[in-house]
Amino acid sequence: MFSLSNTVQPQVTVPLSHLINAFHSPKNTSVSVSASVSQNQHWDVVSEHEAPSSEPILNLRDLGLSELKIGQIDQLVDSLLPGICKDKNVSSHWHTSHVSAQSFFENKYGCLDIFSTLRSSCLYRQHSRTLKRICSDLQYWPVFIQSRGFKTLKSRTRRLQSTSERLAETQHTAPSFVKGFLLRDRGSDVESLDKLMKTKNIPEAHQDAFKTGFAEGFLKAQALTQKTNDSLRRTRLIVFILLVVGIYGLLKNPFLSVRFRTTTGLDSAVDPVQMKNVTFEHVKGVEEAKQELQEVVEFLKNPQKFTVLGGKLPKGILLVGPPGTGKTLLARAVAGEADVPFYYASGSEFDEMFVGVGASRIRNLFREAKANAPCVIFIDELDSVGGKRIESPMHPYSRQTINQLLAEMDGFKPNEGVIIIGATNFPEALDNALIRPGRFDMQVTVPRPDVKGRTEILKWYLNKIKFDQSVDPEIIARGTVGFSGAELENLVNQAALKAAVDGKEMVTMKELEFSKDKILMGPERRSVEIDNKNKTITAYHESGHAIIAYYTKDAMPINKATIMPRGPTLGHVSLLPENDRWNETRAQLLAQMDVSMGGRVAEELIFGTDHITTGASSDFDNATKIAKQMVTKFGMSEKLGVMTYSDTGKLSPETQSAIEQEIRILLRDSYERAKHILKTHAKEHKNLAEALLTYETLDAKEIQIVLEGKKLDVR
Ligand SMILES: Nc1ncnc2c1ncn2[C@@H]1O[C@H](COP(=O)(O)OP(=O)(O)OP(=O)(O)O)[C@@H](O)[C@H]1O
Ligand SMILES: [Zn+2]
Structure with a gap:
């Protein structure tokens, strides 16, 4: 029984039909009432005449029933739940659903346990018997729908008010953009709803349900908007992260980094260097090259002096020579002597894979140089930018670079004071357009020093x-x-x-x-363990070479003999020409062959034919090469005459065998001469070998002392 106090509001503003409507959904579900309520039992509702309870009626208000009068509550319960108050045996079409128990209610609506509220109220204490039963029934009864009904037990104004309260609440917690949305639309919503109900002639009985549905729909829409906004924000975040990762990846990409590198490289390439500290004094052994370049220095020092007479100096100078002979050093010395800026660029820097990058670098280089004239532009490895190979399909756009270089070289006047010095190891690989007059028209050879x-x-x-x-x-x-x-x-x-x-x-x-x-x-191999027998063989082998060199008139002077392993050799004898040989005589060539034979001859004489070793193979290579050249290149064979035989494979078999025959004779004769010398100087041979075994390495002087039969000073 619900004990209702006097303070209860005297009117019911919500039609019961609406409350009943609220039951429809649970009724339609398979939720039932437990038939524990007795048949004749009426709800023991406290009448208006009963002494009003002094206790607060908070619980009823909480339940949303404070607006109902006692009789109305009775009527309400009676009309809503006839099965409870009437025949106990009449089976209800409602069925129990434990799914819809307390947890469902709490989860779904976030409300407190209504039963505990009921039990703790004074109403429950006063009318405990009836209420206990109700409450015990309600434990399994979908009273949660009642609860839903409580929500609807509100006056029209309160409902509207509550909607705005809810909105205010939402405004409090919702993000600002949602707030804006809600505030902007709130007034018009209420207004248009009223208007709509009026225009549609909705009966008063249904207006509340209409409004509730509207409010619920509105809130659902908001939730949906919120969801959409959240997912939008998430998507934007993902896109942003992907963008950042993408940009980072692209920067890391070698393809792009090449591009960046070239740009930076370009800047550094056009940085001039002042070469005051490098002069011709620093370049040695290339006197002719220095002399030729001297006039370029004069021109750079005073360009007017040359142009007054109408003379033209070359725009481009090509330094040609093997690697490391001082071409770069010479170019620097030119700039240093003239005290002008020096622009260094390597041809390979222009050989870029990107279309137009090489060409633009050339453009930049020349623009900078012209602005700082007089100056020297040095392009190292010119063949890699101006080589003929750039026609190849591997470098489809390199033609642009060379064309740009040609255009730049044509683009300034000879007296502008810019001198381009190119360097190459392979002048024959250069594009013909580059070496015609007006471009690299002066060629200076920088040879290996004598x-x-x-x-x-x-x-x-x-x-x-x-x-x-x-x-x-x-x-x-x-x-x-x-x-x-x-x-x-x-x-x-x-x-x-x-x-x-x-x-x-x-x-x-x-x-x-x-x-x-x-x-x-190559480096010494001191760590190699060589047994005494091999050491002795090596000592006699090397001494054999040295003896032949020493006692052959046209052989080169000995410089050194050693049995120290180095690189692929176990020992060697080095001979020194007095001067660089520009030509070699027949006698000199034969002497070289004899010296080469000395090693094997020594092995054979000392250890016997059965104990000759493989150590003479390179000696034979050397001797055979000389003999072959004498026959096929130098016209030094009487039988074959003064004729060259370049491609011996294409010769007639007779000529081929004649060549072979001649080579063999030369080698055999050489071997015999060496044998004769070693037999003649067997004593010296032995002395020298023993000295080598003792001292490992002997220089020219020491060898002479030993061969003269003198004693070596103990080192
Ligand atoms: N004639 C020389 N006199 C003095 N030093 C030299 C000479 N030639 C070479 N050098 C030394 O060798 C170094 C390298 O020479 P340099 O770079 O000038 O040779 P390069 O001919 O330009 O070689 P590459 O063709 O490989 O570019 C020089 O810096 C210098 O120290
Ligand atoms: Zn040898």
Whole structure:
């Protein structure tokens, strides 16, 4: 029984039909009432005459029933739940659903436990018997629908008010854009709803249901908007992250980074360098090249002096020579001598994979240079930008670069004061358009230095380190035929390092010889364990070479003999020409062959035919090569005459066998001569071999002492 106090509002503003409507959905579901209520039992509702309870009626208000009078409540319950108050046995078409129990209500509507509220109220205490039953019934009864009904038990004004309250609530918690949306539309919604109901002639009985439905729909729409906004925000975030990751990935991409690199490279390429500290003094052993370039220096110093007379200086100078011979150094020296800016660019920098990048770099380079004239532009590895190979399908756009270079070279006048110096190792690979007059029309050869040049270069670099007075740069120069300036610089540097490692105070010939052998034949292999037998064979083999060299008139002087393994060899004898040989005589060639034969002859004479080794293979290679050239190239065979035989494979079989025959005779004769010398000087041969076994390495002087039969000073 519900105990209702006097304070209860006297009117019911919500038609019951609406409350009943609210029951429709649970009724339609398979929710039922437990038939525990007795048949004749009426709801024991407290009448208006009963003493009003002094206790608060909070619970009823909470339940939303405070607006109902006692009789009305009775009537309400009776009309809504006839089965409860009437016949107990009349089976209800409602069925129990435990799914719709308390948890459902709480989960779905977020309301408190209405039953505990009921039980704790004074109403429950006063009319405990009836209410207990109701409450116990209600535990399994979908009273939650009642609860829903409570919501509808509100006056029209309250309903509207509650809608606006809800809106206010929403405004409080919703994000600002939702707030704006709600505030903007609220007034018009209420207004238009009223209007709509009027125009549609909706009966008053249905108006509340209409409004509730409208409000619910409105709130659902808001929730939907919220959801949409959330997902929109999420999508935007994902797109942003993808964008950032994408941009980062693209920057990391080597394809793009090449592009960035080229741009930065371009900037650095057009940075001039002042070359005051490099002059012709720094370039040794290339006197002719320096002389030719001297007039370019004069022109750069005073361009007017040359143009007054109407003379034209070349725009482009091509330095041609093997790597490391000092071409770059010469170009720098030109700029340094004239004291003008020096622009360095390597041809490979222009060889870009992107269309037009190479060309634009050339444009930039020339624009900068012209603005700073007089100056020197140096393009190293010119063949990589101006080579014929750029016609290949591998470089489809390189033609643009070379055309740009040609256009730039044609684009300025000879007296503008810009000198372009190009350097290449392969002049024959250059595009013909580049080397015609008006472009790179002056060619300066920078060869490998001769013995005089090498001596100068060695002295120049030796002066930069501490060296012993006994050092003779010329001896090293003689032993370094074919070395470039860069290799000689490296030789001196390696000797200095070796002296430092060995704890010496200055560099001696020993270190210089050491580094020369290292460059020529690779590093020493001191760690290699060679047994005595092999050491002895090597000592006699090398002594054989040395004896033949020493006792053959036209052989080169001996420089050194050693049985120290180095690179692929177990030992070697080095011979030094007095001078660089521009030509070699027949006698000299035969002497070289004899010296090569000396090793094998020595093995055969000392150890017997059965004990000859494989160690002479490179000697035979060398001897055979000389003999073959004598026959097929130098016209030194009487039988075959003064004729060259370049492609021996295309010759007639008779000629081929004649050539072979002649080569064989030359080699056999050489072998016999060597055998004769070694037999004649068997004693010296033995002495030298033993000295080598003792001392490992002997220089020219020591070899001479041993061969003269004198005793070597103990080192
Ligand atoms: N004639 C020389 N006199 C003095 N030093 C030299 C000489 N030639 C070469 N060098 C030394 O070797 C270094 C390298 O030489 P450089 O770069 O000028 O040779 P390059 O001919 O331009 O070689 P590449 O063709 O490989 O570019 C120089 O910096 C210099 O130290
Ligand atoms: Zn040999």
